[in-house]
Amino acid sequence: MDDLSAIRELLSAPPVSPEVVADGRTRLAAAFASTPKPANLKSLEMTEETPVHQYKRRATRTARWTALGVGLLGAAAAVTLVVTSGTSAEAPGTRSAAQAPSVEPIKKLSAQQVLLAAATSAAKTPADGAYWVRNSVTGKQRVEPGGKYTLEMTTLLEWWVSQVPGKPTWLISQNLGIKPATPQDEEAWRAAGSPHSWTYPGTTVTTRGKSLKTGSVTLQSKPGEPVAKRVDGDKTDSSVGKPMTRAALSELPTTADGLKDYLKTVIAKQWGAEYAHVDVNAELYQAGVHIIMDYPAPPNVRAAAFRMLASLPGVKAEGEVTDPLGRTGQAVSLPHSNGEGRLIMNTATGEPLAFVTTIKGARVFVAIKKARWTDDKPDLSASRRGSDDPPA
């Protein structure tokens, strides 16, 4: 008997009684009944609204500072790395490194140079406007049901965070569809007859004599409609129980050392007794990337985050690369035990382009199309088309 089976046996419990299930369902139904229905988007213009939901915060450990949308799923696909002769992030990527073998030697900036250049640019970014809008594409890869090629699913996410504290944040999301991940995958996909849907069979899970059959699921290649949802308050995420509201962000330290010390206390608090086993360097890297990528932090805080990244040991330059959306930028990376986390940025503007995480060869990316302050308003009329609200 192996140890896991032994634990299963030791901790085995009799099946739950039907009364307990029924009782829980009644309590849940009461919660449904007392949940205000989200008002139809039609009636929710961008006016003052009282919060609809007061979401209960998870009691103990709240969301870690992992980069938004970075999961661990999917199959391998290498990041296309295009080396050009240019040294500036502004240089257009020629994508044809092979065609010009005799150009001047490649001058590769150090990770510190890249990050400090980005910091200088980031510090100059304007931070005025009614809303902070962040439009990103998240990509995740999956092997198709037959295991012959890899699919890539992409999702568009657009956050609108109001300048005014307490005003609702809007999240517009859209399934951008599913495609073969790489040209090789596309070839295999054609060979398989270019299907536009993939059905994964259901599975039977047997646990303690009870078996549970799950239904099959079919994925469609076609994109979905945009759907808007309101997130109350101006928080975009939280860390150690502290929502990253605009106020919280504006209180973050504005020097590299200050930010590092602050984040260390955050990490120590999150991990408690486990702190001794934590790779603090890797955690700081993630936290820094998170501030740069995911939050409407003030320009000087973002600059401090870039400078803090520059100060971390082990962060190495990757030179000029193309990001998952085909844009060129300078990249730095930090390896971890199972792969690496790569930040691709435009050093001239201080804008992050993408964060690509590779874990055991699997890749997940978040690419930012725009992240800036604006006086524009979220296009909720567009999202109404995709609304599947029940009739009012």
Added chain:
Amino acid sequence: MSALQDVSDLPRETEDANLLKESLRIPERFEALYDRYFAEIHRYVAGRLGTQTADDLTAEIFLAAFHGRARFDAHRGVVRGWLYGIATNVVAQHRRSESRQLQTLRRTAAEDAVDAVDAGHEDLVARRLTAAGVQEQLASALGAIPDADRDVLVLLALAELSYEEIAQALDIPPGTVGSRLNRARKKLRAALGGVNPMFGGADG
């Protein structure tokens, strides 16, 4: 962890994520997730805290999940793992019940051993003694390892979550899952090696 293994997880996880998303607009959709996972979450909590406590707490876990459903991020993990994460947080708030439960299990195993001796039949006695001995040792070894390591080990054993899903459920890096498991299993083996030579043969 092969990519193909991921495939078998896909159908249910996509469906779950859709249900959860829909439940933001139509709360009643959440009931499907309740029906699907109540029994196994209850079994997990009962294994760790005892049936009676699980009867009281499992509904709480689902209520907490329902109220926190807007915070679930499909890009970060699967609904099933997320529920186990919430359940584990609740277990963490009841560590005293957990250690009481482990003591009970140890006592029960010891009593089983006594029963085995009473039962006669030499070979049967020997087998049951060994089994009871393993259980007794295992219960005390489990009680002795750090809480965070035990959480990971028990999630792997009872919930049969993958390393990645455990990482997502507990909001820790996958590398930490691995190191906690190694630590925990090493200690279990050290504590149990003398009892059952077969123990520890299948290593993750």
